[in-house]
Amino acid sequence: MPLPPTPSTRPQLGLSPFKYALILVGGFGTRLRPLTLSWPKPLVEFCNKLTMYSLHQIEALVKAGVKDIVLAVNYRPEVMVSVLKKSEEEFGINIHFSVETEPLGTAGPLALARDILGKDDTPFFVLNSDVTCTYPFEAFRDFHIAHGAEGSIMVTKVAEPSAYGVVVTKPGSTVIDRFVEKPVEFVGNRINAGIYMFNPSILNRIELRPTSIEKEIFPEIAADGQLHSYDLAGFWMDVGQPKDFILGTCLYLSHLTATHSPLLTDPAKNKWVYGGNVLVDPTAEIDPTAVLGPNVVIGPGVKIGAGVRLQRCVIMSNAVVRDHAWIANSIVGWNSNVGRWTRVENITVLGDDVTIKDELYVNGASVLPHKSISSSITEPRIVM
């Protein structure tokens, strides 16, 4: 399905040769339910950025000179359109929704957005929306120009490569030799980080049908010796599910600490910060007898009561955590309310507007929006 022409988005061939990017957003974000039952995945805030990974990504892309961003989606929620409209104005860019009528996999969306990506011969970025990292797009762009081949893949090192597809390069070179899916024997520990840069010629390899870029397209380009790997420095996380969302949050907060970000709450000035890595929206109210950290994100309008203890958790906007509650390794969704002396732990995810009554124990629960919980959940389960 060709994209409707958007009058204001006619690209002007300017000085920057990098103007295009495609973000693979995909479907309903079922892995991140119950959060994605209330908001489309890109609008679930990650470390207090109003739009999740995409705003972090969009910011980084804009910094690298990108002007036109295509969001490849399976559906187009109006709320997402209106939120991203604001981003368009804020950054002076164009955001295009490329809506698939059937899921096209990871390569098909490139063919669908051919009108934009293939408009001229400048290379473009492709990103998986679930990936969080430091987004070193400028260095990546320079790397791509320098080797001059058709494609570049960011790779990240992992401790246990056997669960991933491993990227193997030719000895002493960045040229990718082959891909080994879930290797039994150790062949390397660099895996595909889900961020690419391609010359528009790649579009000639992709048909408008459901296609996997990793399985069908990359081996072909690699066979031609046209694919290079770029080592991503720093943290990397696929934050598509709650466990990884929390881990990704911790990694991002550590990154902010390492870069001395002024966004983080200063433990020297706030006695209630314990162990650092605490990000608190200025509009949140924190009782001075609470103890937060390490690795806590507090969203706008949140209220934290007296004697509350939080660690490794995300409290989303306008949620209330009442006195003496204890929360670890969990996500408290928007407008939710956690009762006094309640203990929440073990990858509990509360959807929008969930109420947990006083004094309960909640262990690994996924609670759908608008539920009220009045008895303890002692073993992990889903509360419909």
Place this chain on the structure above:
Amino acid sequence: MATTKGVILVGGPSKGTRMRPLTLDCAKPLLPIAGKPMVWHPLASLAKMPGLTEVLIIGFYEDSVMAGFVKDAKREFPNIAISYLREYRPLGTAGGLYHFRDSILRPPCPQNIFICNIDICCSFPFQEMMDLHSKHRGVGTIMGVNVKRETATQYGCIVSDPSSLVVHYVEKPESWISNMVNGGVYLFDKSLFDEIKVAMDDKAARAAEDPLVQSDEMLRLEQDVIVPLAAARKMHVYETKDFWRQIKSAASAVSASSLYLSRFQKTHPELLAKPSATVLAPSYIDPSATIDPTAKIGPNVAIGPGVRVAAGVRVKDAIIFEGTSLEQHSCVLNSIVGQNCQIGPWARLDGVPEPEDNKGKISVTVLATEVTLAPETLVRSCIVLPNKTLSKSYASRVVL
């Protein structure tokens, strides 16, 4: 008015193993229930009976174990004589009574004797039993209780006629007989001792004839005395509609404590903590305990002497033994915390209320003496033995 006496059968250290680990460090009759030793509850009810002159506590604990309690009780109930009689070997409930018959019948010789087992938690309706007992010419009156059909066979089952006469009694039958069971509280005419003698002679005679019957002096009140008395139409039953519970396991101490605390609201309101926004009735707080004003206590909480409760602590449905410290923001629910325990900041002790039919699963959390819980740990439905330091969370297990 005819003289009456009371006997409380408290058993001994080899009994009450189901109350472990609490009874590892404290004799069962002295375990604090609703802020008072378990044996205090029947004693206080007996002391109120008109015409009652003496209460004898019979068991096989060493004298020194019971001496302190007896001394305090004498001071608290100066109108009656109180003594502890020690059995040197277990004689069975009826055997012990018979062994001490001279002490019990010592002048003023009682016309009637109340007998209760230590492990019963109820309202002790002694006056009502006496009223019924005076109207019939039987040897004894049992306090009967209605229980659920599913649990009835765990007790002594009673079938009675409309005039309250017991027509059939079977101890722990294999199949259901009735929902009315033996509540462990009795009123006997002094001729009980003649009946026990008959039962002893019968048993000796059977032992002489049948080499399979062990000849010993163990004589049980229920099987060896009440069963033949019921068969001879000499027992009556008073059915109580009030609360009743056995205190067999450590977990049941929490329920028993709650029931007694509720009863105190009527019988001993002066013992209870004054209700407020942070103290929910009924709760007992020992005067020597220190409670931070921001802590929230109750309902159904009993806090022992010298306990320290810090800021932001929550305690509900729990018994906290002497000398324990609950640090700030800790939370104790459906639990028993033994003596001199240390509960760290934001630690949580949690259990579920004791179910009626508790088969194997741990419900209430029980910490024995001198257990330390690290900050922020969760101990849920666990039994923790003495002198343990827990630095991580535990659930549904015994920690040796």
